[in-house]
Amino acid sequence: MHEIILNSHMHTRYSDGSGSHNDIAKAAIRAGLDAVIVTDHNVWVNELAGYYQEGDRKVLILVGEEIHDQTRVPQKNHLLVFGAGRELATYAYDPQLLIDAVNRAGGLAFIAHPANPAVPFQGEADISWVDWNVQGFTGLELWDFFSDFRDHLKTKLHGIYYAYFPHRIVRGPLPEAIRRWDGLLATGKKVVAIGGSDAHAYQMHLGPLRRTVFPYEFHFRAINNHVLLPSAPGMNAVTDTSMIMEAFRQGHCFIGYDLPAPTRGFSFTAHGLQRTVLMGDEIESKGGVTLTIRLPIRTECILLKDGKPLRVWHNHDLCTYITTEPGVYRVEAYIHYLGRRRGWIFSNPVYVR
């Protein structure tokens, strides 16, 4: 498989971000990304999708959309739509109709920031997802930068501190998001987890000082999706986009927090009697299944079954486990960085049936 690094969920001047698609492409090339998915609020700006090149480096800009009902108070239920090939914001008033429309259009629907806490001192409401009865979505944004950030924002001083020390923010997916994901997986559904930046490159004014808080490039070195493709993408934006969308649909991806150490090279595979599968895939338990985890560096690795830790390895880079038990198996890896234990890798599950 060919691993690409893709950053998802960002805003440009077409909604509430401060940069252009071109700024994003430049930042992505500097950060060494292969692709990004721009998701402006309730507007699909498709004419700016495609490969952007600088020197001998290139990046694929995909354009999706973040859709929510702007008349709802508070404005909860944000849905990330990828690969639908058309504007769908007209369905924003009903999350289920919207998801159905995404599926009819052949796109992918991810619940954005499922747990997104309020910031009382700024008067910002909790904008978590609340309509949990919806069916047919592809997955959820398990780990997004801004939910993690908002969770630390107790006072304005915290906001200023973290604006200057963004490397200290990210800790891991919020426990409520993980609980939601495990709960959905327990119903027998396949639910793909992705990571997101929710990047805006906000302009902050502090007296005479003007500063871009969390520039795009900072995000592009932080919470990324590592997507496993059947072949290396070339220069054809259309075929590469559909290959990436298909890998997301299958859950052939993991979330890596690349700032403390690059997560490239992580793998989680399952070997059964007949075949070997990737994260995101199903495999028969009959005859036993060997789960193999490879980490790019030695660190703490947890194998979970049905949301509960099954085995913990400390300071390992190759971990194996043999099972005959059906269940949803996934991996979390943690790393020590800037004085605390932080989430590093969250895999998609292998579904042992």
Ligand SMILES: [Zn+2]
């Ligand atoms: Zn949102």
Ligand SMILES: [Zn+2]
């Ligand atoms: Zn957003």
